[in-house]
Amino acid sequence: MKSIKTPTKESNAFWEEQLLTEKIREKEFRVAKNIILSANIPHHTISEEELSELWNKIEKSNKQKPLQRHSRLIQFASVAASLAILFALSYTFWSKQSNNDSSLISIAKSMQIQGDSSAVQLILNNEKNITLDQENVTIEYNATGDVIVNKQQVAHNIASNTNGPAQLAETNTYNQLIVPKGKRSSIVFGDGTKLWVNSGSRIVYPISFEKDKREIYVEGEVYLEVTKDKSRPFIVSTNKMNIAVLGTSFNVTAYTSDKEQSVVLVTGAVEVKTDSNKKIALTPNNRLTYTGGQLDVENVDASLYVSWVEGLYIYNSEKLGTILDRLSRYYGKTITYDARVSELRCSGKLDMKDELLDVLAGLAQTAPITWQYNEIENELCITYK
Template identity: 40%
Template sequence: MEKKDYTNYSAEQLLEDDFFLESFSKPTPDSLSFWVDQTRGNEVLTKEVAYAKIILRSIPYRKRIFSSDDKELLWMRISETNHRKHLFRYWYSSVAAAAVLLILVVGGFYYTDYYAKDNLTAIERVQRPEHSVETIQLILADEKKVNIEEEDSRLQYSKKGELHINTQKVDIPQKSTDTNKQGQKNPVYNQLIVPAAKRSFLELADGSKIWVNANTRVVYPVTFENKKREIYVDGEIYIEVFPDKERPFIVKSEKMDIRVLGTKFNVSAYAANKESSVVLVSGKVNVQTDNRSESVLEPSERLSYGKGSTDIKKVNVENYISWKDGFYTFDNECFSIVLDKLSDYYGKKMAYNAEVGALRCSGSLNLSDDMVKVLNGLESTMPVNFTIEREYISVIVKP
């Protein structure tokens, strides 16, 4: 760990320091020990660190990373209220009261009614399994695991919540809520895990249909609430939402949320990727990103979001949803897009330079083929060579 002296840092400086933010959002034994040593015997720094943490805790759980614009807007908001120093002094005498005031000043800027509800963070807190899987796996609310060996599995819930896997009924007791220590009932969630080079289909109890691509995790409640329907996605899905005006459907991911009533669209939101996207086939969707921007899409529009910026353009939707039928199709597409899609599907990183990425590609790839066969086919039609290494695949232009 890089040693740095934070002795005279203020809360403002801490909130602009990448290591402090990383220590707060993803603490490690080393970082915890580091901050204990830094604040030991330093009462002023201890209070500045505590003040900065109060501000960070007032921001929604899902907002894990501060961009430079976020930092500027945060302190601009505090400056405009002309209360920051007052709040800091008040914290000395009453931590609880200061926390409440800070949430009113800072939290009010970040929170909307949409993000303020507990259920919107509960589904995001469902932990991904520690170990990768080789077969499609259903993790039930009681953490019981069901392995599905079939290549293209079909999971269907009846309106009563009965589960069928490839038309065979699965007799598994389901509980829709769990009671916490305070006696409150919280929804419980199932997870569908689809590994590399496999796909699955999931029909929910409300009639909504979800095609799940490779390397994807879908979190969904055992039963939907009375006022809304909500799922969480890490990966790629194509979904046909069953219309229900009384209960809007929300697809949540790490960087964006999509809100609909009834429509068809594709979501690509791999947490490991820099860019997330939504492609609308029919109907209308509202997309909210983690930088607080909001967009409404029309049919045949694709919204891409990465590095804090949003781009919307017209596309041929078939090129983005053909995977659900077992093919990737491309029409004069940048080769970088093709390689990235294959990386997501087969779970193998592609290493290539700008020259390779700038090549154009048209055609169709059969997702039933194994990775080596697909790469050999591309080598025969594209001016590139693939070299399979242990951790990645190297792609270079043919000499």
């Protein structure tokens, strides 16, 4: 545990040797390592009886498979003991989590960043924080593991989301993208999959996809065009849903502040599994909503729900409160309104490349509203006219 919490060159070399020679399993090691790094594990999680039983199993295993040299026996016993305790701690930790939480969801929850930032943050290996103040940020991982932001290389030879095996990072094996309100971003992974990330969103993803799946965690809203790979399904996890695909394009909305989460399928097919173990397959132009444990699927014009990628907001008989909430998130401005305004229904199209006041002026042409700016609270107050 000390070698994971406070690594040295020697300890890193030791673990790399164990992985390269396949003396320990890479996937189990990475999971255990992430738990040690990101979780505050109580010291009393393993009883003396459990520890005694672990040591007995280790000793029994070593006697059954004697090694040629005494030094190797000591080394392997040490590795086995360390991993046995790590995995026992892992089991105790995960058993306390919700049965519906995957390891990535739990890891993503533990990687929450405290405080607020008005800039896009790209955090590599949970260590290197790259702050980007542009309104739109484009991130690309190339085949050699380089990270390119807005056509400029910001990191070299970091394990990327390619077909190759994951590299052993010094601190963590997950990257994180945080897009605040008023900003947007996009990511192109090494397999060609592209994500458009809307305002107020967070993405957690491994530095290298696994051999049997490609999984990311999403809070907020993303539109994905997934590169087809029959051997490795692409999985989008939220705190309430898992969406599995092989190759397709779809939109996911999963803001933690919203009661409703949704999936809109544009092309291909997806299967959605909720935290209540409900499963459903979607076909193009299906929109799934999940609210309070209830699933609903309706046929829609999917293009309306992904128009935000092009900077447009197209809405059809939408509650004005919902429209104003989306504008608030998109522009990063506080907008308040009363119940009468919230219940008004509107249809139309807004160009969100325009300034917010120009957008509201266009909205006011189809709805009986007016607004004023509160300098003290730094917010726009919308009232019924």
